[in-house]
Amino acid sequence: MCRTIPSGVLGRLARFEAMALTTVLDAALDRAVAPGYTRLGSSLRRRWWPADPEPGCLVGRRVLVTGATSGIGEAMAASFAELGATVHLHGRNPAKVAASARALRLSHPGAEVVEEICDISDLDAVRTWGAELAERLPALHGVVHNAGTMTRERTESAQGHEMSLAAHVLGPHLLTHLLAPTLAVEPASVVWMSSGGMYGAGLRTADADEIEYRTGSFNGVQAYARTKRMQVVLAEAWAHRLAPDATLVTSMHPGWVRTPGVSEHLPAFDRITRPTLRTPTDGADTAVWLVATRPESHAPHFWHDRAQRPTTAGWQRDEDPARVASLVSYVAEATGTPPLA
Numbered sequence: 068m069c070r071t072i073p074s075g076v077l078g079r080l081a082r083f084e085a086m087a088l089t090t091v092l093d094a095a096l097d098r099a100v101a102p103g104y105t106r107l108g109s110s111l112r113r114r115w116w117p118a119d120p121e122p123g124c125l126v127g128r129r130v131l132v133t134g135a136t137s138g139i140g141e142a143m144a145a146s147f148a149e150l151g152a153t154v155h156l157h158g159r160n161p162a163k164v165a166a167s168a169r170a171l172r173l174s175h176p177g178a179e180v181v182e183e184i185c186d187i188s189d190l191d192a193v194r195t196w197g198a199e200l201a202e203r204l205p206a207l208h209g210v211v212h213n214a215g216t217m218t219r220e221r222t223e224s225a226q227g228h229e230m231s232l233a234a235h236v237l238g239p240h241l242l243t244h245l246l247a248p249t250l251a252v253e254p255a256s257v258v259w260m261s262s263g264g265m266y267g268a269g270l271r272t273a274d275a276d277e278i279e280y281r282t283g284s285f286n287g288v289q290a291y292a293r294t295k296r297m298q299v300v301l302a303e304a305w306a307h308r309l310a311p312d313a314t315l316v317t318s319m320h321p322g323w324v325r326t327p328g329v330s331e332h333l334p335a336f337d338r339i340t341r342p343t344l345r346t347p348t349d350g351a352d353t354a355v356w357l358v359a360t361r362p363e364s365h366a367p368h369f370w371h372d373r374a375q376r377p378t379t380a381g382w383q384r385d386e387d388p389a390r391v392a393s394l395v396s397y398v399a400e401a402t403g404t405p406p407l408a
């Protein structure tokens with residue numbers, strides 16, 4: 068005997084099943100790493116991920132992209148301009164900044180592009196530029212801490228900090244501190260561009276020597292991954308601090324993206340994975356979407372392909388609160404800013 072099921076119920080059931088299937092598929096891509104991080108991951112997820120930002124949704128808004136003279140940052144600046152934002156295009160090399168700004172104005176006639184120059188690893192330079200920027204801008208609606216680097220040998224910044232730490236953690240932290248009041252004027256977003264590489268590194272912050280990678284033999288890829296892990300932890304602390312100001316703070320990873328940085332720093336990886344790598348625009352997508360749509364976000368605020376992701380892989384423990392506290396206090400001391408927690 069046939070039972071009649073109302074079509075509304077059938078429709079809801081089908082939608083529920085489709086949602087359950089995409090959730091499982093999405094999580095499987097994430098766990099499997101390689102397929103999820105390559106262009107396959109984003110091309111599949113694009114079928115079910117949240118809607119694109121509305122065209123023109125950033126008209127009248129200002130967004131700062133650090134490290135916008137190459138790769139993901141350069142593509143991101145173009146995507147923000149596409150949505151109508153005034154783009155503060157940052158780099159450390161004036162000639163590169165001028166060239167990227169010129170290219171952006173050519174590709175997006177009418178785009179408002181402001182050139183910003185500062186070595187993000189140099190805390191004195193960041194202090195001067197960040198204070199001047201805060202003074203100059205009436206409001207700022209987005210900052211993407213995108214600038215990134217990798218060194219072969221242990222090198223030090225102008226103030227004597229290990230270079231990955233200075234460029235990925237200390238400089239962006241100080242800049243966030245200086246820009247926080249300008250970000251608080253209207254609802255805003257701060258995005259920390261981390262890396263899936265951070266899954267391969269625990270929080271190594273027991274003491275100053277460990278944070279500065281003065282102990283053990285130096286490995287540039289490890290230094291990179293450790294500081295990318297620190298970015299995720301610090302972003303969560305900033306999210307907590309700036310929530311009352313309606314400033315959304317998140318971190319994310321872009322997957323594996325074909326950029327000059329990857330060709331230069333990881334040539335073997337680049338050679339092997341090249342056909343599968345994402346385009347820089349694809350790598351920039353989630354940062355642009357986060358700033359443009361300000362989605363609801365829950366701690367630990369780590370995103371990839373327009374969805375929140377775990378910050379630890381299956382075999383890893385959650386962050387040790389003592390190591391988080393050690394990092395937060397070191398960063399405050401090194402940058403001369405009040406502790407976050």
Ligand SMILES: NC(=O)c1ccc[n+]([C@@H]2O[C@H](COP(=O)([O-])OP(=O)(O)OC[C@H]3O[C@@H](n4cnc5c(N)ncnc54)[C@H](OP(=O)(O)O)[C@@H]3O)[C@@H](O)[C@H]2O)c1
Pocket residue numbers: 133134135136137138139140157158159160163185186187188189212213214215216234260261262263264320321322323324325326327328329
């Ligand atoms: N590509 C990937 O597969 C991938 C994967 C995971 C995470 N990421 C992250 O995505 C971000 C962008 O990477 P990318 O692949 O696009 O790299 P990229 O092509 O090397 O671009 C890096 C940008 O950061 C700038 N930069 C580096 N050090 C700086 C400093 N001290 N001060 C100011 N600017 C500085 C560079 O400027 P110069 O041109 O002057 O050096 C450049 O504009 C990085 O944070 C990276 O860790 C990338």
